[in-house]
Structures are given as C-alpha cells and as structure tokens.
Amino acid sequence: MQIYKVGGAVRDKLLGLPVKDNDWVVVGATPEQMKNKGYQPVGRDFPVFLHPETKEEYALARTERKTGHGYAGFSFYTSCDISLEEDLLRRDLTINAMAEDQSGNIIDPYGGQDDLKSRQLRHVSPAFQEDPLRILRVARFAARLAPLGFHVAEETFELMRNMVKSGEASHLVPERVWQETSTALMELTPSVYFETLESCGALQAVLPEFKPFIHSQTLQHLNLAAQANSTALIRFGCLFIPLLPQTEAAKINNILSIQAITSKLRPPAEYADMALLVTEHSDRIISISRSPDAESLMSLFEATDALRRPERFTCLLTILSYSFETIKLGKNQIIELLNDCLAIKARDIISKKIKGKAIGEAVRKNRLQWIESKIHQKK
Numbered sequence: 001m002q003i004y005k006v007g008g009a010v011r012d013k014l015l016g017l018p019v020k021d022n023d024w025v026v027v028g029a030t031p032e033q034m035k036n037k038g039y040q041p042v043g044r045d046f047p048v049f050l051h052p053e054t055k056e057e058y059a060l061a062r063t064e065r066k067t068g069h070g071y072a073g074f075s076f077y078t079s080c081d082i083s084l085e086e087d088l089l090r091r092d093l094t095i096n097a098m099a100e101d102q103s104g105n106i107i108d109p110y111g112g113q114d115d116l117k118s119r120q121l122r123h124v125s126p127a128f129q130e131d132p133l134r135i136l137r138v139a140r141f142a143a144r145l146a147p148l149g150f151h152v153a154e155e156t157f158e159l160m161r162n163m164v165k166s167g168e169a170s171h172l173v174p175e176r177v178w179q180e181t182s183t184a185l186m187e188l189t190p191s192v193y194f195e196t197l198e199s200c201g202a203l204q205a206v207l208p209e210f211k212p213f214i215h216s217q218t219l220q221h222l223n224l225a226a227q228a229n230s231t232a233l234i235r236f237g238c239l240f241i242p243l244l245p246q247t248e249a250a251k252i253n254n255i256l257s258i259q260a261i262t263s264k265l266r267p268p269a270e271y272a273d274m275a276l277l278v279t280e281h282s283d284r285i286i287s288i289s290r291s292p293d294a295e296s297l298m299s300l301f302e303a304t305d306a307l308r309r310p311e312r313f314t315c316l317l318t319i320l321s322y323s324f325e326t327i328k329l330g331k332n333q334i335i336e337l338l339n340d341c342l343a344i345k346a347r348d349i350i351s352k353k354i355k356g357k358a359i360g361e362a363v364r365k366n367r368l369q370w371i372e373s374k375i376h377q378k379k
C-alpha cells in the first residue's frame, strides 16, 4: 500500500500557510488490511480510517459517481486498483487535487502548482458540477485567498453559473449551507464569499433571505470586523447593520428576513438574537454615539437588557461601532458607563425610609445622575 498526504495540507504548505490538519489517501489497500494495521474505521459512506496514534484521517482511494441531486447524491467506488490520479480527479479544485508522497515529492496531475502560481481557483474536471456544495466552497476559498491575489477562473465561474441555472444549487441542505457560511465568515475577507455567490446567482438561489442585507456598506463592516479578528457572532451581526435612516417599513422587512434566515438555516440561537438586536437598536445606538444624553442611554440599557447581559450588550456595541462615524460617545465609553451603573447597587443606597418599588426607582435615579455627570464632564 502507498500513502500520500492530500488536499488542504499540500496546498497550504506550498502556499507557505500554516497547515491545520493532514488528510491522507491510501492506494492499494483493502479495509481489512487497514484494520489489521490498527486503523479505526470511521466512514459511514466510504472507507475512512483514523490512524491508531495521530488520529488523522486516512481514506482509501475512491472514485465517485453521481446518483441523485445535491451533496449526498453520490455513490462511491473503492478498490485496491483505484489509482492516486483517479482519486485526485474527483476533487473540486486543482489546488486541492495535489498529493505528496512520503519522500516529499509532489504529485500534481491537474496543474495545481501552475494555478497556485497564477492565483486561480480552477475546477479539476466537469464532475465539479455534480456537487453543489462546491459553489459555496469555491466562494469560501475565494474569501480566504483573495488577499493573496486569488480569484475564480472564468471557466469555473461559468460552471457555477450553470449549476445555479440548472437548479442543482437549490438541492443544498440548509445545514450544509449554514456550515459553509459560518466558516466563510471567519475567512480573511468574508465579503468575497457573498460577492462571489451574488455574481454567480447563488446568493439568490441558495441564500435569498440574505439578499436584502448584502450591499457594499455591510460587506465593508464585515471586513472591518474580520480585520479586527472578531468572533463569528460579531461578524454575522455586522451583516444586519441597517442603512440609515431606516424606515419603519424597512425595519419590519428586515425582521421578517431574519426570521426566515433563522427558521431555514437554524443558526445557534444567539446569532438570531444578535441579528434582531442590531436591527432593533442600531438607530438609537448610533444616535446616542453622536449626541449622548443620559435618559436615552439609560433606556437603551433597559431595552437591551444590558444590565443583566453585559457581554451580549458589548457584542452589540462592537458590531455597531464598525458603523460609527462622527462620535461623541464611543463604544468603550458606553461600556464604562454600563459598568458604573452595574456598580451602583440597591444595597448601597437604600435607607430605611424607602421600600418596594421605590428602591428600584432610587437606583435608577442614582444611575441616571451618574451618567449625566459623566456625559457632562465629557462635553
């Protein structure tokens, strides 16, 4: 049996990028031989094994044949006589279809190294069209590698357009769409993911609910969040910063689109929650940052439950800070005021004379006075 390193590890090493995990292909072996050597079988659909010590994935060389629609509509054929070249031929992009043998030689039958040099994301064979997930993968690789000068090859782009036109793209299951999209958010220039999907028609076909939110300004905010190394939640939230001034009708439409995104893609609950908070409160947060006043800030803390959920509020402010322009009160100052308010507690101010509801009112008054004095000092 011969063992080769394949896929992302070979690509990233040649690009001088850090290698995240190694994938291996085994040629000329049977599942029984693998098990006898101590490899643990894990593949449900095709034979993949975990190395007994490193736990890295070792897949038997295989070919694929389309049997139905979508990502799962494939049958796989593995046998001892499948060659490395046949296994590499079934892969998506030439830069992902290279292998390295155990002496460090690169096996590159489909021009991956040339495409690395000319910065092209190019499909390996027409079989590319059989897997609609590849549209999202190409957009994701474009988002990752655009800063290095990569772009989608014209003929690959043409295939992607055809896959959308033929309806193949609409067979993608929402779970995979969310998986690719949330991974794409964490790439270096996530804007490129949405731009690529938009220009081949896949945004409309696969993520139509996102369409109202994808425009140059939100994509700019998204990239700023990526440059600041923000979390996926913050990057996601940036997509929902509305164009100002936001009409009431636009706000309602945005809320409906967010509900549609949530019920279709089922992102974690905190994502939907954050998208709604951004839509709901962006106008007033931006207006407070421009002309701060104590009562508005206090009502904002109350409306967003900031006093009980300060971390969530900090995330919300971070998202909106990407759209702050002329500000008098910045994100850090607002957070400082929130922390000051949190430090003013009922037990510090209650006297024997006030009881019940009046305690809460006294705490609020104290907090308000504090914010007022701080804002006054800053003016």
Ligand SMILES: Nc1ccn([C@@H]2O[C@H](COP(=O)(O)OP(=O)(O)OP(=O)(O)O)[C@@H](O)[C@H]2O)c(=O)n1
Residues within 6 Å of the ligand: 006, 007, 008, 009, 020, 023, 090, 091, 092, 093, 096, 097, 131, 133, 134, 137
């Ligand atoms: N729909 C897919 C999924 C995967 N692959 C192939 O399987 C390899 C491993 O897939 P994966 O781990 O998802 O991608 P990586 O290239 O390793 O990328 P990443 O850096 O994102 O892990 C890819 O390089 C590619 O050759 C493919 O051709 N088509």
